[in-house]
């Protein structure tokens with residue numbers, strides 16, 4: 001292919017590994033796909049070398065540099081997806097705000113928004129295609145250079161998270177300046193959130209036109225909102241984004257899976273699973289089985305190993321991954337961490353994480369194909385089972401009594417299967433329905 005063709009968003013190489021895209025849609029995959037948030041990052045020596053002495057946002061503006069940084073982790077590990085190297089804060093920049101990456105401090109806005117009047121200083125009608133053209137170029141180039149190895153994920157920050165940075169002026173643990181706006185200036189807050197939503201929709205559509213094959217929306221600051229504020233200041237905008245992007249893509253016969261990741265926002269899991277996203281990303285503070293129950297099979301799930309588990313020895317990482325897979329099941333699941341990789345993490349352990357996901361999930365899937373998918377109903381005569389297995393009289397009495405007491409209960413300890421219903425047929429007969437996931 002001619003070098004100039006790499007800048008055109010067409011004639012992309014054929015996709016060779018579609019496990020990630022299939023899992024987004026809840027379809028069967030040969031293994032559970034895996035990628036890591038911040039997989040292009042400072043934990044990789046080659047990343048530190050490429051970035052050495054260079055301004056962070058200047059790097060973001062160089063399509064060649066973004067492409068190289070995106071590809072680096074894929075040369076080391078068999079990740080099932082790539083995520084474009086960029087940052088969520090390119091949007092406030094496109095709206096006219098100055099954002100710098102200060103070493104040891106993180107993103108910094110020298111002049112954050114202080115009062116609602118400051119909204120007038122923002123560029124409300126942003127020419128997204130022009131201002132963020134460098135991101136689109138990076139996506140197109142990377143999609144070509146990936147040579148169809150894995151799909152490329154585009155991303156954005158969600159309106160509330162971006163608003164929080166624009167008001168806080170940088171990282172904050174409480175987000176108290178931004179939350180002050182929600183309580184004191186609700187109208188201006190909605191005005192800003194709406195402004196951001198419109199830009200985000202156009203930005204995501206631009207990313208798809210440039211070659212992104214999936215989109216992730218990062219609501220990284222969901223945790224500092226409670227359920228009530230989340231309902232008012234985050235959820236409606238998250239929904240709007242997915243709906244508008246999907247409606248517009250539909251018009252051109254396209255359909256791209258979307259992932260929503262509301263960190264620490266699992267109080268809203270039920271709502272998030274009905275917000276037009278195919279995938280809900282989870283941080284590590286929620287139990288996989290509970291997340292499955294609460295989302296009721298409506299969406300695929302992504303996550304959620306504690307990133308700090310990567311500090312454990314490799315054998316322990318493997319055990320943690322196995323448990324996580326048994327909890328989520330192998331269908332409609334994308335393995336990831338519950339948040340991004342930290343700079344001091346050992347790349348070897350990242351490799352162990354990826355390998356554990358692939359190995360354990362293949363094993364579970366082999367078991368599943370041996371047993372067949374769906375429901376496996378076992379009618380057991382308790383009396384016979386207990387005698388056969390030498391279970392004592394007392395135990396039998398206990399079991400029968402317990403079952404009569406609890407006609408129906410869910411017992412989810414039968415990995416890799418879910419022992420779903422457990423009800424008494426007669427005094428001594430039980431029906432176990434194993435749902436093979």
Ligand code: 1CP
Nearest residue numbers: 037038039040041056084085086087088106171218220340
């Ligand atoms: O110089 C450096 O390398 C700085 C570290 C770094 C990196 C690697 C920053 C600064 N941004 C990025 C890239 C980045 N940012 C990606 C690249 C793709 C990949 O994941 O491999 C992505 C997806 C982001 C998204 C991003 N930026 C988020 C959402 C995800 C999350 O972490 O919750 C957020 C909140 C940011 C802001 C940001 N940019 C950088 C830092 C250190 C931060 C967080 C600041 C804070 O603590 O609030």
